[in-house]
Amino acid sequence: MANNTKGLTTNSNTYTVIYAAVMVIIVAFLLSFVSSALKERQDNNKSLDVKKQILSSLNVNNVEDAKAEYEKYVKQVLNADGTVLKSAADFDVLKENETPVIYQCDVNGETKYVFPLRGNGLWGAIGGYIAIDADQSTCYGIFFRHDSETPGLGAEITTDKFKSQFIGKNIKRDGAFTSIAVLKKGVKVEGKDAVDAISGATLTCNGVNAMLFSSLKKYDFLTKK
Amino acid sequence: MSELFSKKNKEAFLNPLGSNNPVTVQVLGICSALAVTAQLEPAIVMGISVTVIVAMANVIISLLRKTIPNRIRIIVQLVVVASLVTIVSEILKAFAYDVSVQLSVYIGLIITNCILMGRLEAFAMQNGPWESLLDGIGNGLGYAKILIIVAFFRELLGSGSLFGYQIIPNCAYEAGYVNNGLMLLAPMALVIVGCIIWWQRAHNKDLQEK
Numbered sequence: 363m364a365n366n367t368k369g370l371t372t373n374s375n376t377y378t379v380i381y382a383a384v385m386v387i388i389v390a391f392l393l394s395f396v397s398s399a400l401k402e403r404q405d406n407n408k409s410l411d412v413k414k415q416i417l418s419s420l421n422v423n424n425v426e427d428a429k430a431e432y433e434k435y436v437k438q439v440l441n442a443d444g445t446v447l448k449s450a451a452d453f454d455v456l457k458e459n460e461t462p463v464i465y466q467c468d469v470n471g472e473t474k475y476v477f478p479l480r481g482n483g484l485w486g487a488i489g490g491y492i493a494i495d496a497d498q499s500t501c502y503g504i505f506f507r508h509d510s511e512t513p514g515l516g517a518e519i520t521t522d523k524f525k526s527q528f529i530g531k532n533i534k535r536d537g538a539f540t541s542i543a544v545l546k547k548g549v550k551v552e553g554k555d556a557v558d559a560i561s562g563a564t565l566t567c568n569g570v571n572a573m574l575f576s577s578l579k580k581y582d583f584l585t586k587k
Numbered sequence: 588m589s590e591l592f593s594k595k596n597k598e599a600f601l602n603p604l605g606s607n608n609p610v611t612v613q614v615l616g617i618c619s620a621l622a623v624t625a626q627l628e629p630a631i632v633m634g635i636s637v638t639v640i641v642a643m644a645n646v647i648i649s650l651l652r653k654t655i656p657n658r659i660r661i662i663v664q665l666v667v668v669a670s671l672v673t674i675v676s677e678i679l680k681a682f683a684y685d686v687s688v689q690l691s692v693y694i695g696l697i698i699t700n701c702i703l704m705g706r707l708e709a710f711a712m713q714n715g716p717w718e719s720l721l722d723g724i725g726n727g728l729g730y731a732k733i734l735i736i737v738a739f740f741r742e743l744l745g746s747g748s749l750f751g752y753q754i755i756p757n758c759a760y761e762a763g764y765v766n767n768g769l770m771l772l773a774p775m776a777l778v779i780v781g782c783i784i785w786w787q788r789a790h791n792k793d794l795q796e797k
Contacts, residue, residue, distance in 0.1 A: 400681035
């Protein structure tokens with residue numbers, strides 16, 4: 363390659379090392395400045411997004427003001443065994459991964475429990491929320507999100523067509539926790555409720571199946587008699 | 588002004604859209620062309636994002652080109668691209684959260700897009716900022732064009748919809764029409780890209796090998 367020096371010996375070792383060092387320092391400052399300057403806005407956006415997802419599992423969609431709607435529906439936050447942890451207003455939704463929590467909600471006078479779900483799809487993390495009726499078994503609504511599932515295949519778990527299958531299904535049979543299975547069309551399973559998987563997205567659907575079981579199993583509130 | 592839009596500059600801008608297309612002729616950026624073209628919407632967003640980033644990276648590298656030590660030039664190019672992508676993704680998260688959720692992995696994928704490195708190394712290292720800007724925009728749009736064509740066929744034939752709206756009428760499904768699930772998988776994207784290359788070569792004598 364032609365050497366475009368204008369009096370600079372850009373090929374010397376000293377120049378190369380200094381150039382690399384200066385470049386890295388400038389970039390590091392720039393990135394940390396951007397990151398810290400925008401942190402507050404980003405966290406605010408994230409927590410609004412989580413609230414929207416919780417509302418979506420309660421079949422409340424297209425909200426204008428997620429914060430106000432969230433405060434209207436979600437009453438308090440419970441521990442895994444059903445004891446009260448905090449009131450909804452005091453709880454930071456970004457900290458829900460630290461311990462298993464349950465959102466106790468009130469929809470038109472009926473109590474609903476919303477459980478966070480967390481698991482792995484084919485390419486990356488998947489998650490969501492499931493709303494259960496006061497009988498602690500019937501699914502009232504569900505929400506799925508994913509990081510990087512294939513558009514048109516695995517990503518279809520977020521569609522209403524897939525989600526609506528869960529509504530009315532039971533996560534308990536005869537009082538014992540069974541979860542809801544996600545199975546290939548036509549396959550039958552004894553002893554628990556099941557929904558149809560998406561064809562072409564078997565691995566993502568297996569992930570959803572495993573996520574439902576492992577996330578809900580953590581709650582004494584559901585599994586104890 | 589006449590110098591800004593000289594014949595050479597026009598070529599830098601227009602050639603990537605046609606006879607020197609980054610995907611079909613230079614065969615760069617194939618990997619992401621397979622990944623994001625199952626639906627039209629992510630394909631368009633990816634096309635726009637790559638256009639913006641390749642244009643900005645081209646200008647920055649072109650401004651720095653006389654100072655960059657030859658032996659670490661690839662590293663410098665990578666650092667510029669990676670920082671740009673990170674900053675754009677942070678800004679999106681703060682000001683357009685919905686868009687950033689939708690883009691999710693695609694934004695990160697831009698760093699690995701070979702078109703960026705290809706244009707930086709082949710064009711921006713030798714040319715001025717204005718030419719590099721035109722070249723960047725041209726290549727980005729050339730890439731977007733192919734992505735949109737591929738995504739159009741994949742979404743229409745694979746899901747029977749465009750932009751998520753159903754196009755194939757229900758009566759067709761009732762009469763026995765079935766969506767082609769293979770279209771949603773990566774290999775079909777490669778086949779469609781192959782068909783585009785075939786078409787382009789058949790119509791352009793310059794591209795045919797003797």
